[in-house]
Amino acid sequence: MLTIGNDNDNRGCGLDFRSITKGVIQLNTYYHSLYYFLDKEFLSTQEAINHLGISKQGFYSLVERGKITRVRKGSAVLYFRREIEKQRKERRQNRYRT
Known part of the structure; x- marks a missing residue:
């Protein structure tokens, strides 16, 4: 042994x-x-931006307006995947409204 x-x-x-x-x-x-x-x-910042297909400025605007929650632990910054998917769905619906 x-x-x-x-x-x-x-x-x-x-x-x-x-x-x-x-x-x-x-x-x-x-x-x-x-x-x-x-x-x-969760998604990283870059993953969330890519998922939404928007600019960094547009993304940070959504975060500052409280549309997307930022989660921080030390230097790590993450975003809830469900919130990003909800924003993506809303953006698509708004795009096709008449």
Whole structure:
């Protein structure tokens, strides 16, 4: 059994290779599901602009008027995908109104 610990200490720290591998797999699964959630529910600034097909100035105007919510965590800035899709739908409907 592979143990991790001081070479002079035969007891190790009680962790074997299998438990470490299992922990790493669980952590990778957690990060993968978190990444999937963020990708599914949020858009970056550039993704939102591209999705709406408008200029940066037009996009930031929508944000400043409260039409789109900005979510910040540290230096990360994200926008709710549903709000962007709602704006896109409204823009399309307004375009074809007579």
